[in-house]
Amino acid sequence: MNLTLKIWRQKSANDKGKIVDYPVSGISPDMSFLEMLDVLNQELIEKGESPVVFDHDCREGICGSCSLYINGRAHGPQTKITACQLHMRSFEDGETIYIEPWRAEAFPVIKDLMVDRTSFDRIQQAGGFISVNTSGNTQDANAIPIEKENADKAFDAATCIGCGACVASCKNSSAMLFVSAKVSQFALLPQGQVEATDRVLNMVKQMDEEGFGNCTNTGACEVECPKGISLENIARMNREYLTASLKG
């Protein structure tokens, strides 16, 4: 396959940045999208040019590092996968592909396609945990049975990989899907009840302080989420928030 890549290049956070064209040839349809970028980078290195910087690590769709906006969609044209799981067989020979970083005020660009997502960590630090010390002297794991339906829903919410595709896809750059996934995981489990009030208030407060936008229920986040995190979680968080606000 021969392709034309139009890639966002930006030297540093302060640089203005621009789209640069790169032709690539001899791409196999069996390559992953990131392996295609590896080919480009090897060519750039051989020419003495600076390789394109992008976040990546596990390359199997679970670490949440990769964060490419491909042809106007987070993680590219396929649904329910990350960019590292995308293969070139999803593209046509001769195609032009636009590759950009996540765009959001709360995700400043570090270099090229790499952005700073530490705002996500700070939201988690504000309340995304259950305050139990790791003594091992907790009660037996089977002491509290949990209805399978709730356990499964908590798991589904907990599969969020923190990639930020939801924010990148949202016209308001809202982080509601990300935050609600963690709030929901704990709201659905008995262990999460004790701190439920503070958790949702603190996490939402931190989310707002980081500069994420509001939710206007367009649902783009759910469509682009590589793990299929459901909008139901946002509804649940809104209920939790309302209850907590009335209590607090």
Place this chain on the structure above:
Amino acid sequence: MSILDSKIPEGPLADKWTKHKNDINLVNPANKRLIDVIVVGTGLAGGSAAATLAELGYNVKAFCFQDSPRRAHSIAAQGGINAAKNYQGDGDSTYRLFYDTVKGGDYRSREANVHRLAEVSTNIIDQCVAQGVPFAREYGGLLDNRSFGGVLVSRTFYAKGQTGQQLLLGAYAAMNRQIGRGKIKMYTRHEMLDVVKVDGKARGIIARNLITGEIERHSAHAVVLGTGGYGNAFYLSTYAMGSNVTAAWKAHKRGAFFANPCYTQIHPTCIPVSGDHQSKLTLMSESLRNDGRIWVPKHKKDVEAIRNGSLKPTDLAEEDRDYYLERRYPAFGNLVPRDVASRAAKERCDAGYGVNQTGEAVYLDFAAAIERYGKEQAYVKGLNVDDKKLVTDLGKKVVENKYGNLFQMYEKIVDQNPYETPMMIYPAVHYTMGGLWVDYNLMTTVPGLYAIGEANFSDHGANRLGASALMQGLADGYFVLPYTIGDYLAHDIRTGEIPTDSKEFDEAEQKVRADIDKLINNEGSKSVDYFHKRLGKIMWNKCGMARNEKDLKEAISEIAALRDEFYKDVFVPGTQDEYNEELAKAGRVADFLELGELFAKDALEREESAGGHFREEYQTESGEALRRPEFQYVSAWEYKGKPSEAVHHKEALEYENIEVKERSYK
């Protein structure tokens, strides 16, 4: 005479850990506030250690090269975590988990360490549930279990195919709580490039900020490495792209002995290599062997027909299939341990029965499981069990519920639907049992320098059983190190803050800077990946699933030559004062090029077959691994300037509670 003191406590096996905890020194809560600990790596081991040490009151500085601690590669572990809870009432016990682990490790691990691991395993599950980890549950609301390779009980707890992710997010949450309280200072996108020793003790590290390129000095009273394994020496592996040996290797060069580097786990069920462009391999969880049957065609003519596309595997009659694991190992069948399953796949493929174009793939088939589950569901729902389509549809739903995300992952990569046609799989490098030598307290041969999780060598012997990596990582971090490190730190309550302007820090920083200057100013012509791929080929072909004296000797000289070539001809673009992934990679590959040689040297020295280490010269008549009693020791290597000059130390392994037997899964 060995200079290694494993510090295993006296007394009966089952009492050792309890007694040890009662005997060791404690640090009072007020004094803990005066003590700093550095934790490098934030996977299950490092993350859980950092959180627990901070909870106890120590000042923790944690480092990871990823942009968030949540992304460490523990996240990719799929199948589950073992614990001797015996919730299934199927005869499990602490002793049995201990026994299975020692046997699974081919009698090359320490009894006392493994027993402690089995003891604390149950606490891990309690702890994780209390943290809100959403394990799989049955309809009655209690925790579900499944079975893994090399055992005859169901003791594996899981969260679909994402157990590592859920456990790591639990540890990450525990860390976040402490970061929020200011007890952990988190340094992301930082790479440790050296350990600093003051008066013979580990007192800090030199780290590089990967974004700015700044070289930083960090001091502490103790340094903990939870930096994972070194499987990326093989270039292609199931490790993350960034996984590396650098932290452990720098520690080795500062005096920490490196133990059993040749013990590498080659996992039997991975997606086969598709071409030269490949950057990494993807694991298909061992849990799939609960329900998948592994086979190749019985006859060469069918192999040919399958390869050229004229025969579909689903059309091959039952009697023309060779379910070789069920044939060779009737007792354990498809659930033999990983080393055994991998070698059996290699044996069939070497004999010409591989089912893809490269001849390096076998089938993992779910048709029988789909039918079995489908019938069960039809009975439960009172439907017609003879309706084939109905049964298949019902069965597929059950399989999807159990392994859906793995099947989806497979389909995305290979572009084939595993519900309709069997998966193709082949072994790939997955885990390293070897690592930094540690004593019972998890301290390396450098005082104050600890190694936990996959970075140490201690619990898995020559082969790790499935679902035991998560168990060991969390056991070390949550329940072992937090006790044992206190014994050492109790002597540091009056030391005060460790200054970073000492000559030792100067020297270490200068060395790091010199190494970076050398790489960045090298006017070579080849990329870092070029050398990494070549190293990987040597490792895979000569130090892989089967090894022999001739190949290993060649590997040693070829790796040494490749290292020379690397320093002459590697080209690193850009500067050191910016985000420069090529520079970071160059440093890591430089260390792999040294480790690789020690790896081959260790494999050459070990004239026996044990677990993941298979020497062709030492096998039984039926082709099974042949252990030799004279090699019942841990090899610990001391750095002396070059891998070729490393000094060999032995720690004898004694088995007082388990009879050392031929390891049979027949």
